[in-house]
Amino acid sequence: MLLTGDLGFKVLDDYRRLRSRQFLNVGVAEQNLAAIATGLALEGHIAFTYSIGNFPTLRCLEQLRNDACYHGANVKVVAVGGGFSYGPLGFSHHATEDLAIMRALPGMTVVAPSDLWETEEATKVLAATEGCAYLRLDKSDAGRTNHAGEQFVLGKARLLRDGDAMTLIGCGGIVAELLAAADELAGEGLACRVLSHHTLTTADGEAIAAAALETGGVVTVEEHSVNGGLGGVIAEFCLENGVRPRVFRRLGLRNEFATVVGSQDYLRNRYGMGRQAIVNAVRDGIVRRAP
Numbered sequence: 001m002l003l004t005g006d007l008g009f010k011v012l013d014d015y016r017r018l019r020s021r022q023f024l025n026v027g028v029a030e031q032n033l034a035a036i037a038t039g040l041a042l043e044g045h046i047a048f049t050y051s052i053g054n055f056p057t058l059r060c061l062e063q064l065r066n067d068a069c070y071h072g073a074n075v076k077v078v079a080v081g082g083g084f085s086y087g088p089l090g091f092s093h094h095a096t097e098d099l100a101i102m103r104a105l106p107g108m109t110v111v112a113p114s115d116l117w118e119t120e121e122a123t124k125v126l127a128a129t130e131g132c133a134y135l136r137l138d139k140s141d142a143g144r145t146n147h148a149g150e151q152f153v154l155g156k157a158r159l160l161r162d163g164d165a166m167t168l169i170g171c172g173g174i175v176a177e178l179l180a181a182a183d184e185l186a187g188e189g190l191a192c193r194v195l196s197h198h199t200l201t202t203a204d205g206e207a208i209a210a211a212a213l214e215t216g217g218v219v220t221v222e223e224h225s226v227n228g229g230l231g232g233v234i235a236e237f238c239l240e241n242g243v244r245p246r247v248f249r250r251l252g253l254r255n256e257f258a259t260v261v262g263s264q265d266y267l268r269n270r271y272g273m274g275r276q277a278i279v280n281a282v283r284d285g286i287v288r289r290a291p
Helices: 009-018 030-042 061-069 098-103 116-127 175-186 205-214 230-240 264-270 275-289
Strands: 002-004 023-025 047-052 075-080 108-111 132-136 158-161 166-170 192-196 218-225 248-253
Touching (some): 002 009, 009 023, 030 047, 061 075, 061 132, 098 108, 098 132, 098 218, 098 230, 108 116, 116 132, 166 175, 166 230, 166 275, 175 192, 175 275, 205 218, 205 230, 218 275, 230 248, 248 275
Parallel strands (some): 002 023, 075 132, 108 132, 166 192, 166 218, 218 248
Antiparallel strands (some): 158 192
16 A cells, blocks of 8 residues: 655656555645554555655654554655755755654664665565565665666665775765765775665674775765764664774764755755765875874
8 A cells, every 4th residue: 555645646646547446645644644554554554655754754753653663564654855855945844864763763674775776676675574664765866876686685785886995885865975976086096985875774784894894994974964874873883893993984964954945965065965075074084094
């Protein structure tokens, strides 16, 4: 079943035509959206909810916690517009705390795909995985970064570029900025490793430990607060497992709301998580670690 909170009609027109008995518009009532989805899931359906950014997550957090997660219901929450995707609409439409909040819910699998292939594969995997999940989609993407025969695995980071100068780790569409930064740095003779860490429920310990041991440091980048998001996932793993990168930096919002409006690219640059900020973080990290 696909449920929406009174939006996405052009996007969903084909689905509604082909699967009219598997579609429900609950209206502008996100708490009811989560509650109905839980009821359908408890009756045997796989229930997907769909809305913008904060609406299917923060607005109905109590229902997701008490109804869906507590009962282990097969509810998949889909938010379109992660980060600054809806930048011109202001901070009410900026999803910049959702990853931290959703990953704090017991039993909630949190995935933020970086490209079209990851989105397609994550949708299939989550539909086939029992329990609650959050799929955070983005208005931007990193293109198609997959190679022939590659398999998508929950909890397994994807190596997009290899190198040893520094490791750049990101999730969501902002991974495109990591790739652009890696290209610029490669022109300076600095080969950076780039990882798409799409799953935030658990850390890919093998990939993170390898990054710490084999490269000059780790820079995490997320279109989100640095509190409790991807940077937190990586830092928690490192501290709990005695893994010590030579340099560790987190790029993202720091205890603030985005109080200006603008395009997604503008806000990324304005709040220090765009390509140039990543390049500068790598350069600074290399200078600081020098003997």
